[in-house]
Amino acid sequence: MMNNKKYHRGYFMPPEPSYDWVKKEYIDHAPTWCSVDLRDGNQALVIPMSLEEKLEFFKVLVDIGFKEIEVGFPAASETEFEFLRTLIEQDLIPDDVTVQVLTQARDHIIRKTFDSLKGCKNAVVHFYNSTSLAQREQVFKKSKEEIMKIATDGAKLVKQLSDEAGADYKFEYSPESFTGTEIDYALDVCNAVIDIFQPTPEKPLIINLPATVEMSLPHIYAQQIEYMSKHMNRRDSIILSVHPHNDRGTGVAITELALLAGADRVEGTLFGNGERTGNVDLVTVALNMYTHGVDPKLDFSHLPQIAEVYERVTRMKIYERQPYSGKLVFAAFSGSHQDAIAKGMHYRDDHHTDDWTVPYLPIDPTDIGRVYESDVIRINSQSGKGGIGFIMEQNFGYKLPKVFREQFSYYIKEISDHKHKELKPEEIFDVFNHEFVNLNAPIRLVDYHFVRGEKILVTLTINFRGEEMDITGRGNGRLDAVANALRKGCNLTFDVVDYNESSLSKGSTSKAVSYVQINDCIREDRFGVGVDDDIMASSIKALISSINRAIIHKED
Incomplete structure (x- = not known):
């Protein structure tokens, strides 16, 4: 690149300075x-x-x-x-x-x-x-x-x-x-x-x-x-x-x-x-x-x-980063970007504002026919909990609790890193369902029955490693009684750390979803998700899912 001297500025300046345009802030009409x-x-x-x-x-x-x-x-x-x-x-x-x-x-x-x-x-x-x-x-x-x-x-x-x-x-x-x-x-x-x-x-x-x-x-x-x-x-x-x-x-x-x-x-x-x-x-x-x-x-x-x-x-192709029209111009892979976008979208909903000030998005993608679900938050090994949480909520209606959202994001990022590819929302949802939702082995819920007294008594019918059995437990609340029954009947050691519940806003609105976090016998947090028409059934399934994940991890 030593031939620059052969080039010269081939344009011509006006005969007089012309700088009035500098004083204008923006183009005010089409x-x-x-x-x-x-x-x-x-x-x-x-x-x-x-x-x-x-x-x-x-x-x-x-x-x-x-x-x-x-x-x-x-x-x-x-x-x-x-x-x-x-x-x-x-x-x-x-x-x-x-x-x-x-x-x-x-x-x-x-x-x-x-x-x-x-x-x-x-x-x-x-x-x-x-x-x-x-x-x-x-x-x-x-x-x-x-x-x-x-x-x-x-x-x-x-x-x-x-x-x-x-x-x-x-x-x-x-x-x-x-x-x-x-x-x-x-x-x-x-x-x-x-x-x-x-x-x-x-x-x-x-x-x-x-x-x-x-x-x-x-x-x-x-x-x-x-x-x-x-x-x-x-x-x-x-x-x-x-x-x-x-x-x-x-x-x-x-x-x-x-x-x-x-x-x-x-x-x-x-x-x-x-x-x-x-x-x-x-x-x-x-x-x-x-x-x-x-x-x-x-x-x-x-x-x-x-x-x-x-x-x-x-027969031309639009560059992926072409402003507004490129396939990736709204895509956020970075965890910090995803988190800011997700929070910005929630801010708009919470404040009922029509003004568009969402971080990292100079234009509302929907104004030009783009869609949030496929165009904005994209998941790969660089993504974060905010983006993955946004995908789960916007696409499938799951409002993941903060701690679970973080652990699930690490889980997804490891998969993306291992496969060296972007994960589509459907792939993320498949992992979520397969690894966390309504897990029924080695423990599977068959039936349950509560009796209210000074303390709540529960009788659980479960299938544990192929054997059906009835186990009982008492507790200050229903989930506490279920946890005590499982500890005693299956000889388990764990603590219930957190519990959250909500309804699904995507798909079938009649479904209840519960999230349970336990600390297992080797002092690690395990999460489980339960989905059912009945909120109590979903909470029991969530607890059993978290326990099943702990047992499987211990045995592995």
């Missing part, structure tokens, strides 16, 4: 969104979408709420021409949706673009030419004046053909590679185009300033956008748009700062698909706004379903 999935996104795919796949994706974009959708470069590809014609001829474009078509600022391409639009009700004709220093010198070998003439000639032809067609289209101009263009020159080109269209507040012109290649730190792009916004002709009649790419990995950041700096509109794709490192991810930008309490005017309440369609038709 911009106009334009999806370019069907053009920029599609052209970047190894296998571009078929006509049927494009139609399905177009419907998804409409359902999300996009009112402007770039559908292709119809003059450059017969497939894209056919797609646009299908949308128009089959009347698939809702009246409140505007389709956008892309064209270079070249005579024959512009003319064919207008041919593709015949019969279209609402359209944006987006024309562009590259203005950057590198493109002028290396690709086109043209002067600033010659490059500006390409832009103005294109603007004149677009306006002429629109007038001839009697079409009420909207227009958009992009100085492509804006970030590599001298800012004062980019302003001159844009103002020349503006002067040709003479936009009004009632019929504005879209000026799009793309980060075709992301070249600078985000705050530089913000200054470039603010300078252009302040000095552009007829600013009240201009929709200032940005089209950020992600070459430096800060596409979301430059978009957000551009909005603070005066941008009105954002072009991007779902999940950041696009050339090289992709376009800006509109899901992330929109949901970032949502987490600040701002309505983004896009509906991602069914994000997993949107992601499924995207992955299927594009």
Whole structure:
């Protein structure tokens, strides 16, 4: 990595400082969104979408709420021409949706673009030419004046053909590679185009300033956008748009700062698909706004379903850690994280608050179609008692007592560590049932009967190592009497340390669950769980389960 000297900063600072955007705390309203999935996104795919796949994706974009959708470069590809014609001829474009078509600022391409639009009700004709220093010198070998003439000639032809067609289209101009263009020159080109269209507040012109290649730190792009916004002709009649790419990995950041700096509109794709490192991810930008309490005017309440369609038709995969949409973005494996999340969820329930302040979760996963049970608390060898307790309560209704929750978590973590894998909730529940619940060997409860007197008398019918017998015991309470009967009848030594009971809130609500902790003959705590329709039966089964675990452990 000794060749860094061959690189230089290829961007240009504005002619004057532009720092007003710094004073703004957050983005307070949604911009106009334009999806370019069907053009920029599609052209970047190894296998571009078929006509049927494009139609399905177009419907998804409409359902999300996009009112402007770039559908292709119809003059450059017969497939894209056919797609646009299908949308128009089959009347698939809702009246409140505007389709956008892309064209270079070249005579024959512009003319064919207008041919593709015949019969279209609402359209944006987006024309562009590259203005950057590198493109002028290396690709086109043209002067600033010659490059500006390409832009103005294109603007004149677009306006002429629109007038001839009697079409009420909207227009958009992009100085492509804006970030590599001298800012004062980019302003001159844009103002020349503006002067040709003479936009009004009632019929504005879209000026799009793309980060075709992301070249600078985000705050530089913000200054470039603010300078252009302040000095552009007829600013009240201009929709200032940005089209950020992600070459430096800060596409979301430059978009957000551009909005603070005066941008009105954002072009991007779902999940950041696009050339090289992709376009800006509109899901992330929109949901970032949502987490600040701002309505983004896009509906991602069914994000997993949107992601499924995207992955299927594009044959791309969403990274597991992609903000909001990745499969693991809400997953907490760490014990301390799990404990904080579980306590935060209980806090919301206990305080009946609608405010979302749960630790480690910047957004309520259910708002975007994710589920707590499978998306949030995930169990492996790094997990803790809080997360495992959360799983048992949320998924299966068992409110494990604190001490038992800790011991059970160690038990589960050892299994996960030994198997070197994540344990799904169903696997954890299977372990819980097999190792702790209603254990019936070597002691199995057959029947019981209580007689109340000065002390409670119990007669237990049990099967002990294959032999059925009746044993009796007296105690200050029912569970005390049962414990005394088992000590005497089975020649056992143990102390009952703790007892808890509750009803199951998941599955059958008529079930009672009891938790018993004993200290066995070798002075170790053993836990047992009993589940039954009757609370007393569940408590006896819990005690017997804990004793059975102690006997089995001693014999092992």
